[in-house]
Amino acid sequence: MATILAVDDSASMRQMVSFTLKGAGYDVQEACDGSEALNIAKTKKFDLVLSDVNMPVMDGIELVTELRKLGDYKFVPVLMLTTESAGDKKMAGKKAGATGWIVKPFNPDQLLNTIKKVLG
């Protein structure tokens, strides 16, 4: 089954995302900020990374930038969870190499649909 790394500093969001994805049969690992995520990503290759943008220590944009520097993550889809309705965060994310975004608030079904599309 596809493996997903879910990154969010908010425990409730992380739990919701993780619960939803696990329920759909994905293998999910959680990280609570970019730097933790990066460390986990270095030890194991995930099929998809799902990350919040605003996080302490290392934010989502920086995480994508760092991930794209890793050989293993050159083409791995990285989706940003963002509430930013303004385009600048999305653009910053794209520029850093994010594949796309899921706009908060979203419900579990929306999340699953998007993930399903990306992972096939």
Added chain:
Amino acid sequence: MSIDLSQFHQVFFEESFEGLDIMESSLLALDLSEVDSEMINTIFRAAHSIKGGAGTFGFMQVSSFTHVVETLLDEIRGGERSIEQEHVDLFLLCVDCLRGLMTDLQAGTEPDMSQADELKAKFEAILAGESPDAANSESIEAKAEGSENTSAADDTSDIGWKVEFIPCEDVLCTGNEPYRMFRELQDLAEAENGSVEVVPHLERLPEFSKMHPEMCYLSWTIFVRAAIELSDIEEIFEWVVDDCDIRYQRLADADLSSIEAHHSPDTEETSDQAEAVAADNNNENVSVEETSEIDVAISETPAEKIEQVTEKLAQAVTQQAKKETSVAPAKAPSKTAAKAAENTSIRVSIDKIDGLINMVGELVITQSMLGQLGQEFDVSRIQRLQEGLSQLEQNTRELQESVMKIRMLPISFAFSRFPRLVRDLSKQLDKEVDLVMLGESTELDKTVMEKIGDPLVHLVRNSLDHGLESAEERTANGKSSAGTITLNAYHHGGNIVIEVKDDGAGLNKDRIRNKAIEKGLISDDEVLSDSQVYDLIFQPGFSTADVVSDVSGRGVGMDVVRRNIAELNGSIDVTSTPGKGSLFSIRLPLTLAILDGQLVKVGEEVYIFPLVSIVESIQLEKSMLNNITGNQYVMQLRNDYIPIICLQDIFNIDLEKKDLEGAMLVVVEGDNEKIGIVVDELLGQQQVVIKSLEQNYQKVDSISGATILGDGTVALIVDISGLNNRPLDKNSDDQTQAA
């Protein structure tokens, strides 16, 4: 599949409250003359998470309110606006308001939005009035939404769409796979019984030697033959629309012949090529059809499982809920819910849990060792048995300590409210105050922490209101204009000591004395030591403030503070130096669950005295005794005169009257007063687990609880401060017979 989001609500509330605390403390720490951008970021992140979570978990009121807060914060963060004191004040009000909303939501009641709406209007005014940019961008957004709507409405087509898709060369490096988009289009079309045709173009392919394997040189024309709205197709390309050239055209309008023209024999080959590229980059070797089958499989099996699990969960939850409601049927539902939520969970660091698991592991090893020993035991192995038992004792003790640690939290949880409180109060009282907090990582039991909060607030308010002088007065006395209040916490023996110190005027002995005389608490010729005078402020109905202020209330308070602390088996005392300030010092047990006890025997009964209250134990000699009134005796112990009481009298134990001479006396101290208690015998000391007597019975005067001794019998724990405060018993002392 449906997921019940309410299962995440509790976590959401907890982290939101934490977030609000962070917002508050950061706002308070913010130095407007030199704004720390990371601090603004922290505040923003907290608001942002609350908004995001609220939206996700269906609390739209909170989400929309937090949105304006977040927007202003974002502008400040982005440097579009500098932060003003007015903003900080407003943000702090928002924190309060959000706390209220969250508390209501957590309790399951509909929150009152009136304050939030008011604040929201203020924010909107700031956002609109002072920054036209922001207002504009909002209206632009609105317009954009509007136009999208109209286009979506117009775009119903029953024939389909031609999509020219010319991706940027590095599209793959963002993890965007053209193949995925084709697949999505196919799904979309098939759902409408349509079809998709993908025609690749090779024009951009460079010479092989110049080709970079990570680049995408292909472009495509896609014919979507299905009744699909353009917005659905646009959504598929949403993530790449900014870097790629994408053109849409209605098939009806498109040149049908051009479709034929492009439908050349080499199409298949190139589409294979495209797929190969895709497959390389994706480790995905399934065809479109296969994938969709797997999709179905995925979505069915686990979904069923989830449904089963959720159902079970729901059942469990309802059962639990039923239990709870049946337990407390009389209480108002909202309060019960809030209370329950407050008490149900505790966050524990993984370290503590790991330590616990280790400990249990060792316990299991010891148990199996002992079990084996028991199976083939003979006297020769008695030493091993003893070793095993002492190992078991150590395991048990360690396990107990670790379990206790789980309930321990740093006192910063109780201190965290003070920066805000001091800020607001000093404004209200027009005093300059610096707050210093020390020993914030000192840990104590969660229950004790919850109960010490209010008394601490009272003490800090009292110090601010009565202790610290006004700035003018301070300057006149050669002090710095700003007063300092220091909160300190540290461990001392098995206790935690919490201090509230101010550098104000100190307690005014004469005024306290006069007040006490006026209130009839003491007679005007009574000789009192300094500490006895200071102690008067803890008497019920005592207040020295000339002006009764809103801040410290109306003379109810210090006595309540002392009572609350005594209920926690703690004590409070005060020292003071005129002109230099006062120090209130609270001493509390680290936990309410366990007590170091001295076992004493009276008649056939065993009682337990908290070890911390015991000053000393002595054998009475006649020379120590003084008969004061009737049969009331006092004993001179160094410079103190200590009243003597017999436990058997207080507890009405039917025993022969006691001869005081040669009797065993335990001198205890509670509420700063010493008394001597006559008992029959001193037994050992041990840690005892405190059990409730009230649960099945009721509160008993002078008894704080019960415990179970090693032999399985029950022993009662004596409440020392309760003994001290017990109403003067007219009868009991009569039984004490002179020596």
Added chain:
Amino acid sequence: MTNAAQQTNNDVSPGSGSEDEQQYLTFIMAGEEYGVDILAVQEIRGWEATTVVPNAPDYIKGVINLRGTIVPIMDLRSRFNLERVEYSPVTVVIILKVETERGERVMGIVVDAVSDVHSISDSDTRNSPELIEDLNTEFIRSLVSIDDNMIILLDVQRLLTIDKQLLNLAADVAADNE
């Protein structure tokens, strides 16, 4: 003493209960048979020494350790103002539990001996407690006749409520006696 409970349970013929029938555990005290709702009975134990609680009403014999919980023990004879007797090997303690607004409350009552378990239909009971003399009628729910024997059904909820007023009264009486 759990044997006693099992034995009495066996006396109930299976399937005899109709819709409105309730089972009652009955016990003997001073020659009278009393019944308590069996759903309120947690267990039956032998008498064991208690730890005396200071200044308790005299019908509270003290507290015992019931698997880690502190449980008060009430002498029912004393509560009903009946003549006291020495506890004997057949003296039993019935552990009762009731729901109160403060949560579940567990208490033991000391009775002379356990008697039987009866299925009693509500329609068979009579409310005429005033017919019995010398008995504290406050705790009586109803009366019922079974094979010419009268059984007094008790209100467990009331029984387990330690009346504050009564308590103070007891304290006053104690004080007056001194």
